[in-house]
Amino acid sequence: MAAVEIRDLHKHFEGHRAVDGVDLSVEDGEFVVLLGPSGCGKTTLLRTIAGLEEPTSGEIRLGGRVLSRDVPPRARKIAMMFQSYALYPHRTVFGNIAFPLKALHTPRDEIEEKVRWAVRMFDIERYLDRYPRHLSGGERQRVALCRAVVREPQAFLLDEPLSNLDAKQRTTARDELKRFQEDVGITTVYVTHDQVEAMGLGDRIAVMNAGKVHQFGTPAEVYEHPADIFVATFIGLPPMNLLESIEALAPAGMLVGFRPEHFLPRSAFGEDEDVTTFRYHVRRVEYLGSERYLYGSLDAHEDPEKPIIARLPAMLRLEVEADRTHEFAVHSGQLRYFDEESGQRRDPPGAARGRADA
Amino acid sequence: MRLPFGPIELPPRETFADRESLLAKVMLAPAVLYVAVLVGIPFVLAILLSFSNARAGSLSFSWVGLSNYAAVLSDPTFRRALLNTVIVTVAVQVLVVILATAAAMVFRAAFVGKRIMRFFLLLPWAVPITLAVMAWTWIFDSTFSVVNWTLKVAGLLHGWLYWLGSPTLGLIAIIIVQVWRLFPFATVIVLAGMTSIPQDVVEAAIMDGAGFWRRLFQIELPFLLPVVTVAVLFGIVYTATNMSVVYLLTGGGPADSTHVLPTLAFQRGIEGLDLGQGAAIALFLLPFLLVAAIGMLRIARRSEMGSP
């Protein structure tokens, strides 16, 4: 086990900056998730750590040792699990899992012992003599995990390992994976573009876009205190509502944001709570069972392209009709402020409290 | 609601191209005809001839049963030719597979001058075989052999090698020329096969700590096996049935020691006018090729399904 330190890492493909100055320190035994939209450079970053790609510049350290270009992948003691699992089709499950040990010239009985340990942990003992093509997606994924861990690597890299599973398998697999990682305590870097997965698994999340890390923090930090507009709108479903400079709330050049689940009818708050109220014209109500989504606009802020969304939990039994204007409110502490130019989060302006539409 | 376009007009009647069963027959007919006329009839003729005492240039013949086969089997020259055919065919395939895999490895990597090199690689294949063998006879010439001179200059040779004048060296020369002729084709096939190796599986092997040889033998070659099998199958047929290389290089000599089945069949059947014996000799190629073909196809099918 070891910590992973990444300093100002760049990886360019013919001028295209796939990884564009990434700093990241993953602590020993930590589970870090790289989260970002498709094409933002997650896989490239992972492959560079693994040594499958040579960095254009920058430094990667594993357990204090610099992984320069003359440390080949095999000498890095890093295990990687591929999105497609990349099992060896001509080898049985046993042959697949034993392969990394054979490459290390492990004695035969030790191989046997370690493979048994791994398959018992992932509950695939029955399949040892099967070929990968006779396994289901979930079983293949577990074989790939076994193959990655038998070698007891210093760090564990996973590239969207659950993306080939169906929704139900994914929940179980996520649970298994997290439990396994906590048991073994391997430093793990996990790539996904599914934020539910990221929030559920990660000790910390690195939110990436266009080759850069926009924020690196715990799931709660990333969700509650997004570092900039990208993180605010990328994380959360539906994303954070953003209002362009409302004078009463913020000075010009600032955006105000709040999460849909914090945007509730005024009557849901106590009389003396510190809230900011809005006149909210509801255009459409979506009933989703466990909650309701409202789509509408604010009197003070009309933009049909970007509706303001409210997310009412099923507990809140208040009647909300479409095509009406209602009084809605947000806890003033839940308002987030962003610089319009740079997109960076700003401290709340002290004076701007009260009614937005007064 | 009105759509912005009208309904699609169907063609009024069935055209020729719609009648697929007829189309299939028409399109297969030339191939079937070709096989029947140019392969089937000569093949049946060869079998019939091998049971007769037909001689070239004469129309009278009678059936002699198995006597051609008996004569051939008791003939030491024939047995030598049969053995030579096996030796040359096997040796050539082994060398071609090794060389072609190595060459494909080189050509897979990016390097300066790759296009030119690829052109040179395909040259032996494009050169007419007679022309090429003439060049090789000079290379192996008893007085002017470049091979000998090179070995001498390199200090590896102290005596002198009479390439085409000794049975062993003659066979080696034949093997060298056959390998040279076949290996470009095999390289191209293996190169094509390499594109079918999934990159992520190879990278997984790299991450698992496998070095070059382990990757080659345990990961990449199993993927290449079906395609290499095809190359070997073609190679066996090409080498075992080829007459021109031996005929032009050694002419079967010295003392009939480097004959292969096709050259011996030609010598006995055409030059020696004994069509019956020639046909019998040539037919000995058949079970040999058949067994090879069936075996190879079986391996190909099995490895396609993924079990070793």
Ligand SMILES: Nc1ncnc2c1ncn2[C@@H]1O[C@H](COP(=O)(O)OP(=O)(O)OP(=O)(O)O)[C@@H](O)[C@H]1O
């Ligand atoms: N070998 C390569 N050559 C050129 N460009 C590449 C190469 N590999 C990746 N890229 C580019 O780098 C960018 C980042 O790719 P990457 O695969 O890291 O994205 P990703 O975040 O993993 O996306 P996804 O979620 O779709 O897997 C993309 O724009 C991609 O086109």
Ligand SMILES: [Mg+2]
């Ligand atoms: Mg990716």
